[in-house]
Amino acid sequence: MLVLNLVEAVTSALDVAMEKDKNVVVFGEDVGVEGGVFRATKGLQEKYGDQRVFDSILAESSIIGSGIGMAINGLKPVVEMQFSGFMFPGYNQIVTHAARMRNRSRGLYTVPMVIRMPYGGGVRALEHHSESLEVLFAHTAGLKVVVPSTPYDAKGLLLAAIADPDPVIFMEPKRIYRAFKQEVPEEYYTIPIGKAKVLKQGKDLSVVAWGAMIRETQKAIEILEKDGYSIELIDLRTISPFDKETIIQSVQKTGRFAVVHEAATSFGPGAELITSVNEGAFLYLEAPPKRIASVDTIVPLPKGEHHYVPDVDYIVSELKTVLEF
């Protein structure tokens, strides 16, 4: 067993994947010589050479677009967007090609590619360094969207993403890149994409969260459980296709539902989950489902960021309204 933080677990996954399959290549801005601005690809160029791990030109559309071509021609590119807020120049390639090549060619050409991107706020960063853009991918047919919340999950999910025959958007909660360490197997293992994980059973309320919000939600739940509530916490792990069944079953049991996310509220991921709960467990609902999310402003710069993302206190306060309804 290794003891790794989340970003080290990402590195470990890449290492194991490259060891296992020589067609796995890694590239992106500064991922080669430097090992990435977060050091997620640290040591890989030294180990695997500069044909397998290389610094791209500073152009996200080139990174994704050339990745698509490589994937079609037998490679397994794992590319890095330096921050999720910088994927926009590459979004055209993601939506109009990566997501569609299989369908467009009726299975002749496929794009088994992983697009990694650190996402989310809470690190006092510059503009465009803090967005949570799940919806832009999850609303697009042909993409899978995965978000780990622990080092163990990060490695297993990333390896599953690399093994996946279709493009996977792998969103890494950079706020918890180095927040804590965990035992992580040294060897290859995968965690299935599309399966949520019930982190904690409960009777009174089902809460879904993912990424960095898991920790905040856990803390909130601890506080609430001191008041005698029993709360079920589900780590969604895959945003698309998400594990409807696990959520519905949970809500059918608890009768109450809340979702906590960093993305903006309106037209956000929470809306989808609440709608799915309506579709699958409406008659079980004893209270209106709740979304606890960032507000609909532009992500503020550091001095205002606390107004934006839900924090533990706020989650507690909002969950209470569901519990007390």
Added chain:
Amino acid sequence: MLVLNLVEAVTSALDVAMEKDKNVVVFGEDVGVEGGVFRATKGLQEKYGDQRVFDSILAESSIIGSGIGMAINGLKPVVEMQFSGFMFPGYNQIVTHAARMRNRSRGLYTVPMVIRMPYGGGVRALEHHSESLEVLFAHTAGLKVVVPSTPYDAKGLLLAAIADPDPVIFMEPKRIYRAFKQEVPEEYYTIPIGKAKVLKQGKDLSVVAWGAMIRETQKAIEILEKDGYSIELIDLRTISPFDKETIIQSVQKTGRFAVVHEAATSFGPGAELITSVNEGAFLYLEAPPKRIASVDTIVPLPKGEHHYVPDVDYIVSELKTVLEF
């Protein structure tokens, strides 16, 4: 009064706006000499000259990005994306700049720009010519998203969009560009952004739709009302910021809710409306709210398109399940 179809109403709005304010400029691919592939800018270059109406280079990021600069420096650009599926190369400029310039500069620089784009399916078009991308704009802070469903609305809403001090995404349902004509005032008038329109009062069910789906939904409602149901139909007209109040009031009256849209189901606009209904009228709901939407596949080419978008029969069948619940 003029009698115009929807695309002619767009032209009329542009004409009136340019007449009224010499700082209104119009550009985009083929909008000058040719008057646009849908002829929405027909005759404008002849009338206003090639500095005010011009053919851009074939580059959406340039169209939007230069429009941002023009807006900052005193102009009112009304730019055209040839089809909404081709806005992706310009999406970076929309999200990272147009939507944010006011906030970033705390009001010093603003982007009063309108980005027009024909959208939606049902015209037997090539790939990327049929998407409904409301959510990609509505989930982004700093953008307004407007969709007309009639010639009269098209002119009034477009003039309101041009008058708006902030960027507006103006999505034109091309499927009904020439579907029907309507009396449209020759002169300047506006229809407020952010206000839905109750097209028809009803008691048993509230249905929200917009754009080309209005006509399909109207037909479905006609069929259902023959069976004695009374259905309220709301034309949302603005997707963001949408008129929550009108919807909530309607659902509080009818107790049932459905939304019909062309966009894909998952993480789609319907999810937001259903969630808002949950937040604002949960206790009034007598049946699970329903979304009637395109499926989560890639938009099929013409020979499969009927499998994708809801048609009248399907809307009838789905609305029935809500009414009969």
Added chain:
Amino acid sequence: MFLENFDPLKDEMIQIMDKEGNIVKPEWMPEVSDEELLQMYKTMRFSRIIDEKTLQYQRQGRMLTYAPNLGQEATQVGSAAALKQTDWVAPSFRELGAWLYKGAPLENIFLYWFGNEMGMKMPEEVRVLPISVPIASQMQHATGLAYAARYRGLDEVAMAYVGDGGTSQGDFHEALNFAAVQSLPNVFIVQNNQFAISTRRKIQTKSQTIAQKALAYGIPGIQVDGNDIFAMYAVTKEAVDRARRGDGPTLIEAYTYRMGAHTTSDDPTVYRADSEVEEWVDKDPIDRFRKYLMGKGLWDEEKEAAYSEERGLFVKETFETVEKSGLTPLEDTYNYVFAEKTPILEAQYQAKKAYYAKEGK
């Protein structure tokens, strides 16, 4: 031969055969077997027949929107003929000649324009990526194909096509730059047909030639008479060989003309005079090539008539088969979103199937 000596800033253009079919630069004449010559000519002629008949079907309301490539046959066939079967093509959408030369079955091509994705499921050995509608985006894929080929030690060159309009997109710039930096086995063909829908070439860029854009990336750029099959073939062949040797990418500007409408939805009379088109009819790439072949005794009126009739019939029969192909089955629209349907897709599929069953659809 061409690439090293050509200065794209001089606004010269490589021509080997003039519009009368005379070889004006015998020293540049590529070595092509008679068989290959005929293969090229026939493909160009076939392409023209397909275009003409399809436009006819479209006017009859039997075809959906179609983008003809009338006038650009030499550009496409001349360049594609320089490739090996195992080489790749990343096309835009106006490359019928290249598709045919690479072996794409007409049935597939028709099926695609007829609105059925199955059309783009080509036989594997064709090695042409599906039609790419978002302008210039396909150029990036060509760089990836080339990177993968080199990495895997495969002897494959990747050619991308783009239009004069497409040179304005950021993707054009990025693809050329990346290919140059990595010295990839790529060839980029700009089909400069003078128009992007209604927008003239001079609106797209102020550079004297498109070829000179290569200088921005430190790679060779060359302007070629795109209506001259020999010039197109010879120059592309040199570029392909160069790429194959590992010497990196080349930008080729094929100077040609879109003789037809942009697509069948377009009315070019709005933005150009017939007289302009006629000037180019005079430079027709097929007529020119035919004159040459006839002069060499490789072709004659009789052969022309027989071939045209045979191909015409084949086009007609193929179209009629496709015409009968009907609608896309429901499951096809769900089966290729992912390798396996996700539970959400499966549920939507089942719901739709049940609905169809209920309604007898």
Added chain:
Amino acid sequence: MFLENFDPLKDEMIQIMDKEGNIVKPEWMPEVSDEELLQMYKTMRFSRIIDEKTLQYQRQGRMLTYAPNLGQEATQVGSAAALKQTDWVAPSFRELGAWLYKGAPLENIFLYWFGNEMGMKMPEEVRVLPISVPIASQMQHATGLAYAARYRGLDEVAMAYVGDGGTSQGDFHEALNFAAVQSLPNVFIVQNNQFAISTRRKIQTKSQTIAQKALAYGIPGIQVDGNDIFAMYAVTKEAVDRARRGDGPTLIEAYTYRMGAHTTSDDPTVYRADSEVEEWVDKDPIDRFRKYLMGKGLWDEEKEAAYSEERGLFVKETFETVEKSGLTPLEDTYNYVFAEKTPILEAQYQAKKAYYAKEGK
């Protein structure tokens, strides 16, 4: 003078003053009043002081991430000095010298890097767009500013800055192309500081110079010693005058070096040797300029010391004010999304306010 005669393919570089402060091309020496000379020098020195002190504050944990521009002062001040007050600048994020020369208050600049949007609410007459983080995207805005200026009959030139890394983005290509096609009053300055974070210039592009990329757009391109204030000023002045006359845009490659880290989050020792940095210290733009001024008797050690001390104090005081500025008020985060809060934003704002009130936050 420069633009017409310069051939960017020759890999030459305009230099007027060498690294010892000697004027090596007196015939090229721009006419600059002593007052202006001192204004330029002081701005460069001020910029350096700000950088040095801010890095210190950052190490002390008193500042957030900061991007110094150590070594690029001549590039920025020399180019900005060629502008009129009414001209526009579309900056990237590493243009402190240009900001200062255009009159940006240090307090604003600090406020911004301190994580408060209010910093970018500059006095209107500064005419520099806010810092643009998405690489190269700001170049497109410069074209729009220029288009609007010309359309409205205003005598305004729009200058955009971009890095060597930024030349790889599609936006770079599109902006230059659009400006060229429309012959807009633009000047594009590439600060080629040899790095994009850890990525070296030669990885970004294979072209010998970045200046030669201008050939792709049919506009002048010129490479300048970016550490030579006179070369930067003289060449930019010519480009600005040209733009103002209506003769269109120019691309200027300022050849310089990023002497510091990319930002304070970056550790350049991972990817470059100290010896490399030292070579460039030897070419320092401020030292060079100072030597020149001292030689001319316009400046001396005493003035230097006094100025440094005064500015140092000013920086300290300004920073301390900003440091006390506290957090962004809740309403500020809602008030600038739109001209007026939408009902949805208003509701969210009220809810948050009520929550803060309830929790005593």
